[in-house]
Amino acid sequence: MTQDIKEIVIIGDGFAAAVAFIHLLRRGIHCSKILLIGPGLLGKGNAYNCISPFFRLNVREDLPSVFSEDPLHFARWAKVHIDDSEAQTEAGYFYRRQDFGRYISELVSKELGSDQIDQIYAKVSNLYKANEYWCLEIDKLKTIVAQRVIIATGNPPPIWPCAVQNIQTAMSPSQLIESPWVGKDLGNIHAHEEIILLGGGLTALDAINALVGQGHQGVIKVIGPRAVFPPMQAGWKREGQPDWPKNLTPAKLVRFIRNYLPSAPTDSVVWQSAWEELRPNINMIWQQFSYFQRRILFKRLGWLWSLYRFRASPQTIKAYRKLEANKQIQFVLGRAKRIEVAQTVTVVLGDGSKVSGDRIFNCTGVGRDSLLSKLIADQIARPDALGKSIAVASDYRVSKLSGGEWDDLWMIGPATMGSLGDVIAASSIAKQAEQLSIQITLK
Ligand SMILES: Cc1cc2nc3c(=O)[nH]c(=O)nc-3n(C[C@H](O)[C@H](O)[C@H](O)COP(=O)(O)OP(=O)(O)OC[C@H]3O[C@@H](n4cnc5c(N)ncnc54)[C@H](O)[C@@H]3O)c2cc1C
Incomplete structure (x- = not known):
């Protein structure tokens, strides 16, 4: 035994x-x-x-x-x-x-x-x-x-954040890309298709880099609650060390971080260097907070933290700017309530408006x-x-x-x-x- x-x-x-x-x-x-x-x-x-x-x-x-x-x-x-x-x-x-x-x-x-x-x-x-x-x-x-x-x-891996109706009528399984992390269905995409990216983080930028890399000509619609992508990584360097105040509460932490960061663009070396100087102590501070405090902090600032913490490779931002210059990218603000599948894919948003395309990538996270x-x-x-x-x-x-x-x-x-x-x-x-x-x- x-x-x-x-x-x-x-x-x-x-x-x-x-x-x-x-x-x-x-x-x-x-x-x-x-x-x-x-x-x-x-x-x-x-x-x-x-x-x-x-x-x-x-x-x-x-x-x-x-x-x-x-x-x-x-x-x-x-x-x-x-x-x-x-x-x-x-x-x-x-x-x-x-x-x-x-x-x-x-x-x-x-x-x-x-x-x-x-x-x-x-x-x-x-x-x-x-x-x-x-x-x-x-x-x-x-x-x-x-x-x-x-x-x-x-x-x-990501799962659809809302119901998908008539999934069986999809023209091909890769019309609905539920988990794009591996990048397996990218090669089958016709250059003039209209693509929907549900979610606007690093996964959406990966899809953009791949589509631009393979010469995509069609429009790409990004659906999300905010029209903003993570900033491009700069050549940051930790130079200083923050002098953290004692007895931090979530509100004091936010205030301290805000004051520590310079008023410079978030993709600048100086801003990212300051941000990175803050990071080494963050885990210790997080662990000192109660469950309640962590939940409040995450609810209020989780998305902002993810946005600036997980910055994008310069290659992906370059691809995004190329789409912008060609007027191939559109942001649609909102959250998906339902996805309807027929010959095309339609995302119905919370306010009832609809966004249609030939194919959809689920870039909504884990x-x-x-x-x-x-x-x-x-x-x-x-x-x-x-x-x-x-x-x-x-x-x-x-x-x-x-x-x-x-x-x-x-x-x-x-x-x-x-x-x-x-x-x-x-x-x-x-x-x-x-x-x-x-x-x-x-x-
Ligand atoms: C798409 C993507 C890109 C990323 N890029 C970067 C990057 O560029 N730089 C960086 O520092 N970090 C990156 N990360 C962050 C990432 O969290 C870590 O870098 C790291 O790769 C995570 O490794 P992991 O093994 O914990 O998770 P995963 O890579 O998710 O691997 C977990 C594995 O466990 C298997 N598994 C799950 N459940 C079970 C089960 N019940 N039984 C057996 N096996 C199971 C899964 O099938 C999977 O293969 C990225 C994360 C993702 C999702």
Whole structure:
């Protein structure tokens, strides 16, 4: 019986799972003691498994760092292994996401040497405790028993934010692109089609970069509550350190940030440098706030934070400006209430107005993680402050509904945002994985 019990199971196969795996191996845990469960190739996941060469990292080459002792590892690797004449900009090199995915795969292979990954290519549908072990159900077919579990299920792909009527009458499945992150249906688009982008963030900019890159001539309609895209990354540099006041409340925090930022354009070096000087302390401040305070802050400022925090690669903004100059882009303010599908696609907005096009991309952001929802429903984990995920402590242990934390269940990755703050970028996740591997190997 004990032979069937896995020592460590990592749920997920994306960047977070890969860096957790790499750091555990580097800390001396043999790969035979780790089982990975996830549907795809380790290290790719939702973010870096993209097919489209037009989808780029939104950060310059020195930022997605996997090893704290060698932050420029990727930048050096890229110089040798990436052939991409379009990567260089005034703000640094912005490489293709698929090349970053290749980098992570190479790191995994290098760390493994001649050993093999033990991976089950499936999704975990249920996780529960039986006596002292964790049981992981895989697609209801198989149950794995484990001593310790790391949840790294990442960013759930987008789902339509409203009802889609007559979905079966779509001219082709790619007329309705529910999850555009991979970029798989872009090649089939006729150059004169009218395209609707539902949502106006980085995913919409990726679609724009791809469409412009393949010579799109038709109109692109962007539907969203605001007619604004994230600013372009500038060549920012942290120079100073804010002198944070004591006893911050959300209102005082907002005031302090407002006063700290210079009155300069948000795509300028000076503005972005000040913004980036504020960021290193934000997680600590966030964690000091009560659940109530975090919810208020997120409700009031979540969209603004996302807008300025996740800035766009210069290549995507250049593509957007090209559309603007050609009068090929239109913003429609509003929120989708319903999508109707016939020969064309029509989005019915909250005020009853309609926007039609040949094809629609859902650029509305992350969906919902069914495993995390189940853990909350089954009372195994406590919901986090934002009610979107499960709560974790600062050492990534998952919080029990009954109080305290599990000693053998952790979570890393973007789903820890409600508990830990600004943890979505690759470098933050790699840091989490590194710290978790130290914790696990010291036990
Ligand atoms: C489209 C996109 C682009 C991004 N671009 C950047 C960028 O340029 N720079 C940057 O720093 N950050 C970027 N990010 C942020 C991103 O959060 C991190 O960089 C990182 O890639 C997240 O990795 P992850 O493994 O946590 O999540 P994901 O990449 O979402 O991978 C999670 C994986 O877990 C699998 N999974 C989910 N549920 C289960 C289950 N129940 N059982 C088994 N497996 C499961 C999923 O299928 C998926 O493959 C981007 C995110 C997205 C979505």
